[in-house]
Amino acid sequence: MSKEVECGGWAAKDASGVLAPFKFPRRAPRPTDVKFKITHCGICHTDLHLIHNEWGSSKYPMVPGHEVVGLVTELGPGAKKFKVGDHVGVGCMVFSCLKCDHCKHGDEQYCDKLVWTYNSEEDGKITMGGYSGFLVADEKFVVRVPDNLPLDAAAPLLCAGITVYSPMKHFGMTQAGKNFGVVGLGGLGHMAVKFGKAFGMKVTVISTSPSKEKEAREVLGAHNFIVSKDSAQMKKAAKTMDYILDTVSAPHPLDALLELLKIDGKLVMVGLPDKPLELPAGVIIFGRRSLAGSFIGSIRETQDMLDFCGKNNVTSMIELVPMDYVNKAMERLRKSDVKYRFVLDVEKTLKP
Ligand code: NAP
Ligand code: ZN
Numbered sequence: 001m002s003k004e005v006e007c008g009g010w011a012a013k014d015a016s017g018v019l020a021p022f023k024f025p026r027r028a029p030r031p032t033d034v035k036f037k038i039t040h041c042g043i044c045h046t047d048l049h050l051i052h053n054e055w056g057s058s059k060y061p062m063v064p065g066h067e068v069v070g071l072v073t074e075l076g077p078g079a080k081k082f083k084v085g086d087h088v089g090v091g092c093m094v095f096s097c098l099k100c101d102h103c104k105h106g107d108e109q110y111c112d113k114l115v116w117t118y119n120s121e122e123d124g125k126i127t128m129g130g131y132s133g134f135l136v137a138d139e140k141f142v143v144r145v146p147d148n149l150p151l152d153a154a155a156p157l158l159c160a161g162i163t164v165y166s167p168m169k170h171f172g173m174t175q176a177g178k179n180f181g182v183v184g185l186g187g188l189g190h191m192a193v194k195f196g197k198a199f200g201m202k203v204t205v206i207s208t209s210p211s212k213e214k215e216a217r218e219v220l221g222a223h224n225f226i227v228s229k230d231s232a233q234m235k236k237a238a239k240t241m242d243y244i245l246d247t248v249s250a251p252h253p254l255d256a257l258l259e260l261l262k263i264d265g266k267l268v269m270v271g272l273p274d275k276p277l278e279l280p281a282g283v284i285i286f287g288r289r290s291l292a293g294s295f296i297g298s299i300r301e302t303q304d305m306l307d308f309c310g311k312n313n314v315t316s317m318i319e320l321v322p323m324d325y326v327n328k329a330m331e332r333l334r335k336s337d338v339k340y341r342f343v344l345d346v347e348k349t350l351k352p
Pocket of ligand 2: 044045
């Protein structure tokens, strides 16, 4: 066992979800490890679900954060992928078994022994995420952030970005001119709009927030905006969409969304509400429609997505906030009051 080093961060101690300064040990780099100073970390809705134990799987104390970026400071003697000073990132996972079919075929996010960046177990200890000063991980699970991307606005690509990019590639939501609906204009949703636009698709935002329409059209370039609670608008758009990506974090009706799909259309869920959703079978049967799900993306896909973002200048729209704003940010995220991702300014505001 290698030596441990003390790391500072912010942790939730129980399901009240209140975050406070916290110190914990991290391992010193092993032979193929990368250690990096965290400059920024995005706040994903998953962090909010987990600090409050909404999925029943939370382990405390919990240092959340899986949209982690920063600068390499140290390398294990056998680590070859990066050099000191490189811009790097870590997303939702820090290790997997490397032996199962999923790992061998580059779908390691579906490995049964996946080690999450936080709220997971490794070497008998709970893993701790990016609301902290530095991170140590095997180089296989560290990706390169293109130098032309600002680190703060690139951080959310590590989860929000890859979680929508992976299913878009996998299910063919990349075809120029196809009608692509995005449900929920939050962290994941606004990235889906950006990728849809970059692929040349006709993007419609389906939202509960009429206040987001102007910006969705004028800044994000959405072709259309539908308020999901307005049944007349929903009816008018029936059978118009080829694909829908659902990023909603709370229970919501699926039938009205499926009605928007053309025959053979596909709805892919990435949002993860804490309660089961109802599915009236008729709505898929009478349109030969498909309903699928998708979970983050592999390391290979994450690097591919980051390179795409580097070439096409795609980043997240963020509100950069200091570390001690994190509890307020969680409160506002709960109310969908953020455009569109909070990012913690870890390097400048995490007190030693
Ligand atoms: P977010 O920023 O809070 O965005 C979610 C959006 O859903 C909100 O902005 C809101 O958009 C809409 N919404 C919220 N409550 C709603 C309700 N009651 N009914 C209808 N719409 C509602 O969250 P996020 O970070 O994008 O994450 C979204 C979900 O994806 C979370 O459940 C998260 O855990 C999950 N997630 C899954 C994966 C995966 O691998 N599949 C990865 C990361 C995150 P409007 O205001 O436009 O309606
Ligand atoms: Zn996430």
